[in-house]
Amino acid sequence: MTTQSSSTPPVSLANPQPPHALAGSQRETVVAWLFLAPALIVLGIFVLYPIAYLFYLSFTAGNFTRAGTHWIGLRNYWRLVVTPDFWQVLGNTAYFTIATVVPSLVIPLGLAVGLNRAFAIRGALRTAYFIPSITSLVAVGLGFRWLFQTDGPVNALLKTVGIEPIPWLGSTVWAMPVLILLSIWKQLGFNMVVFLAGLQAIPVSRYEAAELDGAGSWQQFWHVTLPGLRPTLVFATVTTAIFTLRSFEQPYVMTGGGPLNSTNLLVFYIYNQAFALFDFGYAAAAATVLLAVTLILVYVQLQISREEN
Structure with missing residues (x-):
């Protein structure tokens, strides 16, 4: 008697997902994109598109008073290189930024260390120091x-x-030091609050261990406080530098960029080129330089934060 053998399909060692599980995963992805869509649309309209248009505009010439713009390539960037006023403005901005950022970190850090201790009028002093950061820069x-x-x-x-x-x-x-003094005073309260938050995140056990090892107040500051505040210091440095780089109100309200261009900062220079001289392509090229510097600062912050983690 002949027996017909039936072929058995090979058993797969893999464990494929059930169809309903795969459908559920796809559904979650679609729902996630639906929730992200409003934010992505706003980001695209108000951030990505303006940046792309700024970059395009930096390669063109023309203004709103003429019939459109025309492509000129890298000429606007070459004009930046050969224009002495632009280099003076860059020098002013570098001087203003460095002279503002360093005291805007050192003074608030000292205040935060002092105000992190318990005493009678601590709350009132914290409020008094923070008030400048919420006042209008034009009014100030x-x-x-x-x-x-x-x-x-x-x-x-x-x-x-x-x-x-x-x-x-x-x-x-003396005009630039007055602008620097204003900027330091304006930024002081915000950085103080940032440092206070960082100080309160440092475990008290570190100070107790340092004290048991015989470390004094100064040694505790150098070996416990500063290492514990490293991420906070990076954040405060980058945000203060960006705030300083985009300074516009100070020269606009107080000096008009003078005397003799000595207080003309990069954002104020861009504003004058675009809206006083209507040279939008050249202004866009200068703004692209400012954007590049800002992105470099943000990249440095991200790299240092990544090393911390």
Whole structure:
């Protein structure tokens, strides 16, 4: 008797997902994209598109008073290279940024360390130091302009101690330090709060261990506080530098970029090129340089944060 053998299909060693599980995963992906869509649309319209259009505009010439624009390639960037005023503005911006960022980190850090301890009026002092960071920069600029005008309160105070009045805002030497002082005062409260948050995240056990090892207050600051604040310091440095690089209100309200271009900062320079001279392509090229510097700062922050993790 002949027996017909039936062929048995090979058993797969893999464990494929059931069809309903795969459908559920695809459904979750679709739902996730639906929830992300509004944010992505806003990001594309208000961030990505303006950046792309800025980059395109930097390769064109023309303005809104003429019939459109035309492509000129890298000429706007070459104009930046050969224009002395642009290099002076870059120098002003570098000086302004460095002279603002360093005190805007050191002073708030000292205040945060002092105000991190418990004493009677700690809350009132924290509030008082934070108030400048929530005030209007235009209003503060007008106030500083009144304080430092030739016949203002600062010169009146100097006169009482026998010092001749100084033309603060009309001097190529003193005008920039006044703008720097304003920016430091404006940024002080925000950085103080950031450092306070960082200090409170450092475990108390580290200070107790350091104290048991015989470390004094200064040694605890260098070997416990500063290492514990490293991510906070990176964040505060980058945000303060970006805030300083995009400074516009200070020269606009107080000096108009003068005297003799000595307080002309990069954002104010871009504004004048675009909306006073209507040279939008050249202004876009300068703005692209500013964007590149900002992206470099953000990249550095991300790299350092990645190393910390």
